[in-house]
Amino acid sequence: MKVNWDTLSYPEWDAHHAAAAAPLQQDWAYGACMKTLGVGVLRALVEQDGAPVALAQFIVRRFAGGLAHMALCSLGPVWLQPLSGDDKARVYKALKKTIPLKNLRVVAFTPLEAQGPELGLSRWRRVMTGHSTVMLDLLPEPEALRAQLDGRWRYSLARAEESPLTIHRVGTNAGQYRWLLDAEMQQREQRGLHGLPLHFFDLYVPSRQQPAKTILTMRADVGRDRVAGMMFLIHGEAATYQVGWTSDAGREQNAHNLILWNAIQELRERGVRKLDLGGVNTTRSAGIARFKIGTGGQVLTCAGTFI
Structure with missing residues (x-):
């Protein structure tokens, strides 16, 4: 070698x-x-x-x-x-x-x-056990992707599609998606979580000539009220679900189901063929884990950290 x-x-x-x-x-x-x-x-x-x-x-x-x-x-x-x-x-x-x-x-x-x-x-020598994540293959046609959804997930999506929710693609200027990052920072503080620093996003989004090749942010509204949002970072022909937030109203309307389903269509149109939905922990965050696994993606448990 x-x-x-x-x-x-x-x-x-x-x-x-x-x-x-x-x-x-x-x-x-x-x-x-x-x-x-x-x-x-x-x-x-x-x-x-x-x-x-x-x-x-x-x-x-x-x-x-x-x-x-x-x-x-x-x-x-x-x-x-x-x-x-x-x-x-x-x-x-x-x-x-x-x-x-x-x-x-x-x-x-x-x-x-x-x-x-x-x-x-x-x-x-393995010094840490690996995390689990959900990998979603975006190559199948939308009909096949919808068919592989868990039944309860698909039902929640159908309800959201019939609700007053409207889905909007958020612009790529920092001021247009800052509200979602601010909500993420509040969530981290409340839950004791860690993640990429805020300044990372300011640097990553304009790192390519076309910001549409680095970020997709979508939000759900009810009337004039913003009720949920999700951010995906795009890297070549793959993407990673990075940030999500929902209000109580958004949760009641299954806003994240509708946002993610729309994001899948948008990512496919941009040439993305693999979506990493991020870590799953069935003990600490069982609801989030069920949401991700319900997409029909593959649960991958990584081997761990080796030195």
């Missing part, structure tokens, strides 16, 4: 990333935003016999005044072609061996894969 560090251009990385419908955390623009926020970033292209087989973007943090580094490849590497578990193991080994960091270093991976013989990390 040959590892090329920081040699690919933005367009070259984007092309590989889009072809793989890869995660947000492996998007070039995500790394560029983190760099602006003061976090170190390293990017690698791995080749086997001259052919590209993997991308890996690392977020690097310094400790002890730069005497130690922690490099995390979150939801990566991105596999550019099918590899055996043995070949994946060689990729991981080559990345760790060649990463251009001096002094004491810890290299960690949290692959977007389930535990199994083909993971390629059997000789690494």
Whole structure:
């Protein structure tokens, strides 16, 4: 395996990333935003016999005044072609061996894969268990996507479609979607949750020439009252559900069902073929988990964090 560090251009990385419908955390623009926020970033292209087989973007943090580094490849590497578990193991080994960091270093991976013989990390130490998320394939036609909805989810959608709710696509200027981020920050404070910093969104949305390729925000109104909203970050041919809020009135009208269904249509029209609906926790947030699983998406429990 040959590892090329920081040699690919933005367009070259984007092309590989889009072809793989890869995660947000492996998007070039995500790394560029983190760099602006003061976090170190390293990017690698791995080749086997001259052919590209993997991308890996690392977020690097310094400790002890730069005497130690922690490099995390979150939801990566991105596999550019099918590899055996043995070949994946060689990729991981080559990345760790060649990463251009001096002094004491810890290299960690949290692959977007389930535990199994083909993971390629059997000789690494798992230090954290993996999270679960729901991945929704957007390639099927809308009729097929609707048919795979859980019966109760589909019933709630039908009720929302007959309700006074109206769905609107929110503009891409920061002032047009700021209300939703403000609501998100209030929710985080109330529930003790953490997430991307507010300034990240200000940087990520204009990171491509067409903001429609980085964000989709939709809201539900009843008359002149805003009752719910959802934000999706787009990264190549994939998207991630990032922020959601609803009022009591929106909850009663099943506003999120109607927003998500409309967002699915919009994302498909923009060329998105995979939607990550985000983490599910059936213990702490059972209602949210049921909502996401009810879409008919695949529940993926990741293998964890390895060093």
